[in-house]
Amino acid sequence: MKILRADVKGPVRIYVVETPEDLPGFYEFVNDNPFMGFDTETTGGFNWWDAPDNYGCRLAQFGNHDTAWVLPVERGEIYVQAMKWALGKAERLSAQNRGFDLHVIEECFGVDPEPLVKKMWDTKILAHLVDSRGREQGGIGLKLEDLVPHYIDADMGARIKGSMNEIAKDLNSQKEVVGFKARNKDKETLEFRFSEYPGITKEALKSQGLSYIREFQEGIYGKVSKDTVWGKVPLDHEGYLLYAGMDPIFAYRLVKILFPLIPRKSLRSGLIGWEHRINWVTYQLERTGYLVDEEYTRLRIEELTAEEEKWSEVAARWGVQLIGSSAQIIEALVKIGHKFTRDSKRTKPSKAHPKGQLSTDDSVLKSIDHPMTEAILKAKSASKKRSTWFENAYKNRDRAGRVHPGINALQARSARMSVTGAIAAQTLPSGTGYVRHCFLADPGHVTVCIDFANQELRVAAALSGDKRMLEAFANGEDLHQLTADAAGVPRKIGKMCNFLVAYGGGAKALAEQAGIPLEEAKKVVDGFNRTYPGVAEYAKKKAVEAKRLGGIFTATGRWLIVDPGHEYAAINYAIQSAARDITVSTVLDLDKAGFTQYMRLIVHDEIVFSFPKDRAEELTRQAEKIMEFNKQGIYVPAEGEIGLQSWGSVLELEESKH
């Protein structure tokens, strides 16, 4: 057994199991510690679905306040059994982002996560309930490398972040001689590797008429980078073991530190249990994944590659070699005689460019009628579709042809979910089924989408208690038309205004988005405020709360910090967050009713299902009923749409109805 010592605001010991004889000490530790932090180390990356062939779990770690035990689960079943026993024995566990470790041990070792989630805190959830902001947003952050320096030990943050680079550097520094370099008659340098020329000698080179230069070395672990270090580092590397051993200690300590910081209101609302329950549901969605239509996806990639190539060649005629380069596009625009003026659209100011750069976005290019701009737009569009959606789905398929989204149930500063990875569900083009055709319900199933009607506006109406807006919803009136009529503008502009006000926007933003004069936009916003005075009042009320407390409490007792000077955003946080919690509430109800097996994705106000074809109608009606939200004075109806096998077919059937 190896024992490592470190200091984390006091002495810390890490016991590293090396042989089965070391296990009794571990058993004793587990028996003495009913509550433990837990963590795993893997071969690297997040593609747990590729286990066991292309993905593996290397270490499993348990810890308390000052002691950790590291099990080399990669080295044999006996250590895996010890891990399983400890997980079962523990009364309480904690982990940072528990879903990841659970996926790993489920895929690699067949551990059933269900009994574990009932007793495992996720420190990421607790951290979010204290401060929902990421580090980029001026918050404490939600990653372990953010939480540790803030809550535990200021020096530790840099060490965690730097440790993988240090380990990689260390491995790269370990080299061995792998061959000779020699020069031939034409003065070309040649490499003779021992692996290709076993038993080669300097003399043998000379006898072939070559002149010997020198031996050459290579790292004994090959080229180790940040991405490959976790799979290559030997299990007895001390820096690695230290890094691994600290994590369960952090997970243990963070629970005790974070709990008292969670606002009383949130505790009373039961948010902790609630967030852990939705986390378990989304875990199951991640694992189930979504079937990919391999042929459809491949054909689209081929088409788009050709399309991009064709239009890129056209753009290159005017000197735009890289269609993604704004600098090249600006230069080419000047060459074809386009005049940039003081009023030309600019990007947002940054450190390097305080006044912003000339913008070359979609709206700018569309306003310039020229074969070059047309070519750039077409090439860019093809490129975006190919790489962001089709290739992403195609390349990330598992052995069964499914892709597994990363669903972060509690992620955004408003608590909204985020969906990452192979299915960028929150960004897929929505107008047509073109991209969504990639995703298929299971064989014999159909895709069904059920979404909330006007979720955020209904929440705005309920939270603000605005009489006219509530009345409009109750009577089934057209809210967008109502806003439009107040200022005598088209419905489309009324709709833009409705959303913009809920986002905290104003006339200036409306003018830009709708392409109307500022004066007219002001009239529309005034019309909105006259029609729904309660909404403006509510916005003010939340802004005052934010100013007074530094943040707001939402309808579910959630604490959201509001940036000073940005109090106008408070209303949006309140609405967006409450809407998210309505979705979560119904997902938990669906789970209770046995629908988790059918759920594929959750996209803000929409849930995507795979239902058996012959029961689709019945299950859809049942799910709609469960999703219909009518609590605490908030009413949000849900409407389902039954498609064919692909997700895209749902959109096309919807389209054909109109």
Place this chain on the structure above:
DNA sequence: TAGAGAGGCACC
């Protein structure tokens, strides 16, 4: 040569 920053674009 990896990473950070910025710009751009897709969504609710």
Place this chain on the structure above:
DNA sequence: AAACGGTGCCTCTCTA
């Protein structure tokens, strides 16, 4: 007085 909220991913460019 007015205030555009929340995401993720890709490409290009510059730098440590």
